[in-house]
Amino acid sequence: NAGVTQTPKFQVLKTGQSMTLQCAQDMNHNSMYWYRQDPGMGLRLIYYSASEGTTDKGEVPNGYNVSRLNKREFSLRLESAAPSQTSVYFCASSERIGMNTEAFFGQGTRLTVV
Amino acid sequence: RKEVEQDPGPFNVPEGATVAFNCTYSNSASQSFFWYRQDCRKEPKLLMSVYSSGNEDGRFTAQLNRASQYISLLIRDSKLSDSATYLCVVNIGGGNNRLAFGKGNQVVVIP
Numbered sequence: 001n002a003g004v005t006q007t008p009k010f011q012v013l014k015t016g017q018s019m020t021l022q023c024a025q026d027m028n029h030n031s032m033y034w035y036r037q038d039p040g041m042g043l044r045l046i047y048y049s050a051s052e053g054t055t056d057k058g059e060v061p062n063g064y065n066v067s068r069l070n071k072r073e074f075s076l077r078l079e080s081a082a083p084s085q086t087s088v089y090f091c092a093s094s095e096r097i098g099m100n101t102e103a104f105f106g107q108g109t110r111l112t113v114v
Numbered sequence: 115r116k117e118v119e120q121d122p123g124p125f126n127v128p129e130g131a132t133v134a135f136n137c138t139y140s141n142s143a144s145q146s147f148f149w150y151r152q153d154c155r156k157e158p159k160l161l162m163s164v165y166s167s168g169n170e171d172g173r174f175t176a177q178l179n180r181a182s183q184y185i186s187l188l189i190r191d192s193k194l195s196d197s198a199t200y201l202c203v204v205n206i207g208g209g210n211n212r213l214a215f216g217k218g219n220q221v222v223v224i225p
Contacts, residue, residue, distance in 0.1 A: 035215075040122075043158070043201070043215035058212065090157055102148075103213060105157035 002026050006091050006106035013081040013113045021076040021109050023091030031094045032074035033058075033103065034066060036087040043090065049074055081113045115140045118204050120216035127192045127223050134188040135219045137202030146205035147185045149176055151198045152218065158201055161187075192223045 004025045013019055025032065033048040045058030049068040063085060065077045074093075078085060091106040120137045127133040139147075147164035162169065164176040164185050175188040185204075189196055202216035 033213075040217065042118075042217040045212060048212070102160045102163075105159070107157050108155075 004091055004093055004104050004106035006089075006109050008109060009107065010110050011112070013078075013111065015082060015113060017081050018077065018079050019081065020078075021089055021091070021111075022073070023075065023106055024073045025091075025093040025104070026072065027093060027095075027104065028071070029093040029095050029104075030071070031101075032068065033092045033094075034064070034074070034076045035090045035092065036060065036085075037090060037108075038087050046076065046089075081111075083113045085111065086113045087111060117141065117206060117214040118202055118216040120202050120219050122217050122220055124220040124222050127189075127196075127221060129192055129194060129223055129225050131192050132188065132190050133192060133221060134186060135200070136184045136186045137204075137216050137219075138182075138184045139202075139204045139206075139214075140183070141204070141206045142180075142183060144204045144206050147176075147178055148203040148205075148213075149174075149185075149187050150201040150203055150215075152201055153198050158215075161200065187219075189221070192221075194223050194225065197221055197223045 007022045030051045034046040035043045037043050044060050047066040049055045052071045067075050089109045092103045094101045094103045149161040150158040151161045152158040168177040173190045177186045199218035199220045201218045206214050
């Protein structure tokens, strides 16, 4: 079972460049999320999509945009990368937003902005 | 006050010993609680949900104390393979039922 698949796994960008992180899940989940994880900071929610066709901001949305392309895919775009966006990015999905629903994570994208 | 607070450690535990740690949360309306495990440079994975009455899964026991707003995880008979970071996760409710993550408790089991 593939679960949640993220691409790319590693990326180095120059300041000001743009890129899109791709995420796809094959579990027919309704909800999808993008988190970033920084040393000493824990996981922080960037954006989430409760269901196909909807997206909402999380804790740290500035500098990012998202697209819920269809039920399977949820992409994260950095329009003009900054060194502060150097981080590990995780995509996750769950059957629905709400109580006692397990979130499944992709393997992460390690992004360095120089 | 942070939404979820954990003492990051590390917790150095002799193999076979018991280790326990707590996590506090700030939103008294929170309804769902979880422990996730994250291995070095890997993604988090669900270890166990935490129920009001407390629950056990093999060597792992999770408890919830709503009055004091904390959850706990106890690992008995620690194995080398238990070395990981344990993330406290709380569904903070509200309009989006967002999951808030603690920074994690790093456990190192020593032979």
